[in-house]
Amino acid sequence: MRQQLAQTHAFTLLAWSPDRIWFELIYTAAIVVSVLTMLGWRTRTMSVLFMIMVLSIENRDVWLGDGGDNVMQLMAVYLAFTRSGQVWSLDARRRSACERTLPAEDRTGIILWVLLGALLAGSQATGFATPGMLSFGTPTSWPPLAGWATVFWTIWLGCGVRYRAHRKSPGGNLDTFLEFSGNMLHNCAMLIIAAQVCIIYGTAGWEKIQGSLWQHGTAVYFPVHIAYFQVWPFLSNLLTASTITVFIITYGTVFIQVLFPFAILNRKAKNILLAVMFTEHLCIAVVLGLPFFSLAMLSADSVFLPTCFLLRAGNRIKTALTRSAASLRH
Numbered sequence: 001m002r003q004q005l006a007q008t009h010a011f012t013l014l015a016w017s018p019d020r021i022w023f024e025l026i027y028t029a030a031i032v033v034s035v036l037t038m039l040g041w042r043t044r045t046m047s048v049l050f051m052i053m054v055l056s057i058e059n060r061d062v063w064l065g066d067g068g069d070n071v072m073q074l075m076a077v078y079l080a081f082t083r084s085g086q087v088w089s090l091d092a093r094r095r096s097a098c099e100r101t102l103p104a105e106d107r108t109g110i111i112l113w114v115l116l117g118a119l120l121a122g123s124q125a126t127g128f129a130t131p132g133m134l135s136f137g138t139p140t141s142w143p144p145l146a147g148w149a150t151v152f153w154t155i156w157l158g159c160g161v162r163y164r165a166h167r168k169s170p171g172g173n174l175d176t177f178l179e180f181s182g183n184m185l186h187n188c189a190m191l192i193i194a195a196q197v198c199i200i201y202g203t204a205g206w207e208k209i210q211g212s213l214w215q216h217g218t219a220v221y222f223p224v225h226i227a228y229f230q231v232w233p234f235l236s237n238l239l240t241a242s243t244i245t246v247f248i249i250t251y252g253t254v255f256i257q258v259l260f261p262f263a264i265l266n267r268k269a270k271n272i273l274l275a276v277m278f279t280e281h282l283c284i285a286v287v288l289g290l291p292f293f294s295l296a297m298l299s300a301d302s303v304f305l306p307t308c309f310l311l312r313a314g315n316r317i318k319t320a321l322t323r324s325a326a327s328l329r330h
Contacts, residue, residue, distance in 0.1 A: 010055070011055045011059060011148045012059040013052065014056055029053065030053035037050045037084075039089070040084070040085040040088065040090045040091050041089070042091065042112060045112055045159070048155055050080070051079065068290065068292050068294075071293075075196075081185050082190060105167070161178070165178055194264070197303065197304070205257030205258035209254060209258070218250065220250045221246050232287065253280070264304060274304055278301065
């Protein structure tokens, strides 16, 4: 693994120690960070830690992954530069509570910031993190801030400067500049996610067009009947029982993937194709037994969901939770 990392300069915490306890610790930490990211607790910090955990697990052995793992790595990196905790999160709830009361010093954020900085400095100073992770060269190479260390220290310092500017002079020139810069970075990350999804579907569709099985309309039949992907043989046989059904699914898949990058320019066409793509990925997850690939693509596709749909969904979920809480009290 270390020879591979020395060539690719990929990042993974699992290369720091071969002990099984270290692996279990990182794996458990990945679960905890994933849950906290999903709940939206300290999303600025958790999104970066989520990126670190995803890269650590995925880069342990890149030969074991598939297309879903590649999408997951890309989206984890992009997520670290978005403001994902602005609406549906514990962070948003905390900010709403602070607006109704006098803002207090964010002691939890400060402690978390200091602790992560100390861990980063300690792992680098002791040489524990040097096997191709926080340095592209030897442990004694100069400058000490090279490779991934530059990324992590820049994020760490940026968060500190942002908090200090907002705390010392809210609404001041520096605070306003950093706020606008954060919004711009978020918008750029969202644009890159959208472009990445279009590239994935566009290239997949054009590659399929060149395949003879896709041209003949029979390509879907063969992967469904591979023993490795036959999680539910009954569903596989049902799906391919009709030649017309196989033909429609095969040609429909190519048509949708090629058309998707152009359909986003039209709101109605985009929404229709999104519904079809969501259905297709759910079918792939069930029929072919590829849930992680499908979930990775569904999360990437979600960036195109209409704002009005998200607002209605949020209101309905909030109403349902409120009614459930009221019924439990009574």
